[in-house]
Each structure stands twice: as structure tokens, then as C-alpha cells.
Amino acid sequence: MNPDLCELLANDGFLRCYLTDTAGSPVDEISCEEQGNREDISVQLPDGEQVILQKVTIRKQGYVVVEVEDEDTLCVSEPIPFCFFEYVILCAPAGTEVVCSVTEFDCQACVNCLDGAFESLDINFLICQSIQTVADVLVEHEVGFCLPRDVIVPDRCSFTMPNQCPVIFPGQMIDLEVNSKDTLENECSTSTVSPTLAQVQEVACLSVMRVYDWIVQQSDFKKTIPAGDVEFSCSPCDIHLFVPADILCDRFLSGKVICGDIDPVEGAEVTFRAEPAIVDFTPDSVFTDEFGNFEVEAIVPAVTEPTDVVITAETTVNGQMVSTSLPTIVQCLADPCIIELFSTEQIFCDGFVDGRVRCDGRVIEGAVVTLESSDPAVTFDPNPVLTGSHGNYFAGVTVADETPPTLITITASTTVEGQMISASVEILVECDSPCP
Secondary structure, three states: OOHHHHHHHHOOEEOOOOOOOOOOOOHHHHEEEEEEEOOOOOEEOOOOEEEEEEEEEEEEEEEEEEEOOOOOOOOEEEEEEEEEEEEEOOOOOOOOEEEEEEEEEEEEEEEEEOOEEEEOOOOOOOOEEEEEEEEEEEEEEEEEEEOOOOOOOOOOOOOOOOOOOOOOOOOOOHHHHHHHHHHHHHHHOOOOOOOOOOEEEEEEEEEEEEEEEEEEEEEEEEEEEEEEOOOOEEEEEEEEOOOOOEEEEEEEEEEEEEEEEEOOOOOOEEEEEEEOOOOOOOOOOOEOOOOOOEEEEEEEEEEEEEEEEEEEEEEEEOOOEEEEEEEEEEOOOOOOOOEEEOOOOOOOOOEEEEEEEEEEEEEOOOOEEEEEOOOOOOOEEEEOEEEEOEEEEEEEEOEEEEEEEEEEEEEEEEEEEOOOEEEEEEEEEOOOOOOO
């Protein structure tokens, strides 16, 4: 059953129509092709001449989707098929092919209501198309063969004898200079390009596409669909909830309230419950911010074994109750808190220790950690030490002068949620000579 589309439009809603494929995904092209046989008809041209042309049937088909949306709800139709036939007069003799392409497409939808009830849907189509009749033909064309030219060789080195010094060179050397220059000029002659061969002509046959006829036209179509023949699915207001796969003692949960998959809802009151009811929520209810977001703390009681739980968040928007439920595993074991202590295997005169305090994955800030050594020659600074925002602590270690190699035990302890916890490590310390 379709939702009340007429009420959506009455609430300042609007309509959209767009081209899609069979799955409803937007596309840019539709099918446009020749259908059936051609029919010869006699047509009188403007100059009075009678000619035989062809009556060609063109089929255009595809799918469209119609959306109806107001500020709270978005309704989307199933893909609606359309198929239209029209006749065009072309010069399309036997052997030619009709090529059709849609250059522009537009659709406008109208929801028809009677006494506030959805009666039918009208869709008006505007299609601009380019239709050609073409055929492959052989064209005779006179062409010339392209012959390679001779390679152009640049001038070789030109040689010029320098002026002679008659004091050093005897006069007969002048004749040698001239003879040498003549010899070099003969040897270093400039190459010439051989005459270009006569161009050879030939007739070539080329296969090309010839356009016999071409029209561009706009077509308008209308499709009316009864309300019972078109289905709309709506995405009204919804609540999204993000829950981890498991919750150890406590965890913050978050979510968002939106309408129509796009608009956040501000000020919606969200309440929570768990099934079985072994999880507490703080606070009991929360309100969404300007972005539709909310956050709540889920607390698991102590001594809770791993348990499958379904957590539900629900709210009311515009008088409509919406909710979301997600499964998780909750637990909070009887002895959940631990303290960790780390150190190097050996400390010479001075070093450090560090660690962390946590309870089932929750870091504990502000815990007072006391450090002790089995040998009074080893001291700590500071001691005690407070854990930081990540549950970590750090303290320096000082070994007294003239301490021989000694295996000692360092212990860190604290009290968390009324429970005393501790951890110990063994390390080798020494400081045989005074530290610089």
C-alpha cells in the first residue's frame, strides 16, 4: 500500500523525476532505435516534385523514478518503465541503417489526488532526438604516393689557412698553403640533394559512411499510471544507533536521529532499554543536538558474566515512534581491575618504572599508586604517584651509592573501587661507585 503522497505534497512537498536503469540507478541514455519494417510513401516536395520516401517507426524506451519529498519524509517509486513509438518520414532506401540518438531528456511528474487520496500518477516526457539514415559506401579518390626524399647532409668543415709568418716559414711554404687549401676544398665539398622523383598518382577506393537523410526533432509523450500500479517506498524519520560488539563494564554509545535520510532532527528525546534488563543507562534519556547526534553511557553491573543483550534506542518525531535495536555482549567480571608495572631488567644507579591501572579496558585516572622495594637502598620519586588521564603512572628509581649487584623486588599497589590490587617485578640493581 502506498503512503499518503497527497499529504506529503500538501506539506509543501515537491516532486522529482529522473531517468534510471531497471534497478533504479540514474543513467544518462535511453534506448532509441528503429522498430519493424519501413513503408514506402509518395511525398510531394515544396517544389512540386513527387518522390518516394520511407515511413520509419522509432521506438524509445527506458525507466524513470519519481520521488515525493517533504521536510520529514522521502518516498521513492519503483522504476517505472516507458515505451513510446512514433513515425518519421526519411529517405531510407534499402541497405541504409537508421541511427537514433537522444540529445536531451526531461520528465515531469504529477500526483493526482481526489478528496485527499492518491488516484494516479501522470508523467510527461520531453525527448529531443537526432535521427539519421546512413550506409557504408565506396568513394573513388585520386591520391598520390608519398616517396621519401634524399637525406640532407650538412656542409662538412670549411677550412681556412691562417696567415703565415715569413720570418719562421720560408716563402715556398706559401705554395704548400695554397695547394693544401685547394686540396681541402676539393675534399670538403658540399653535398647536394638529388632531384626529387616524379610523384606517382593512383585512384584509391575508400569506405566511408554516407548520410542519406538527417532530422532533429522534439517529441512529447505522456504516461498515466493508476495508483495501484505504482509502488512507493518511503524513508521517514529514523534513529541510528552505534553499539560495539562487546561492552566491558561501561561504554559510551552514540547515535543520530534523521528524517528522509538527509535532515538531522534537533531536540528529539531518546530513551534506551536492554533485553534482558541488566544494563543501566546514564542519563535515563538524552536529547539530540543541532546535528541530530546523541550520546549515553551504558553501565554493566559488577559480577556480570558474558551475556548476550539487545540494546534499543527509541524516540518520537512528528508523532511517529521510531526505534533501532542492536545486539551486543556485556560483561563485568568479579575481579576486573589490574595494575601493570614495567621496568628494565637492570638498573645502574638510577632508572625508572612505569605502569597503568585499568578495569576491564577502562583506564583509571587519579589512582594513588604506592611503590615499595625489598631493599631500602632503592628509593622512588615521586612516591606515591597519581595515574594520569590514560591511567598511566611514572616514577624515577635511585640506587644508593656503593650498592653491589643485588636482585630486588619492586611492588606497585593501589586501591580502585574499594579493591586493593598490586603487581611486582624483579630487577637487578647496582651502584658500586658514586654516580656522577
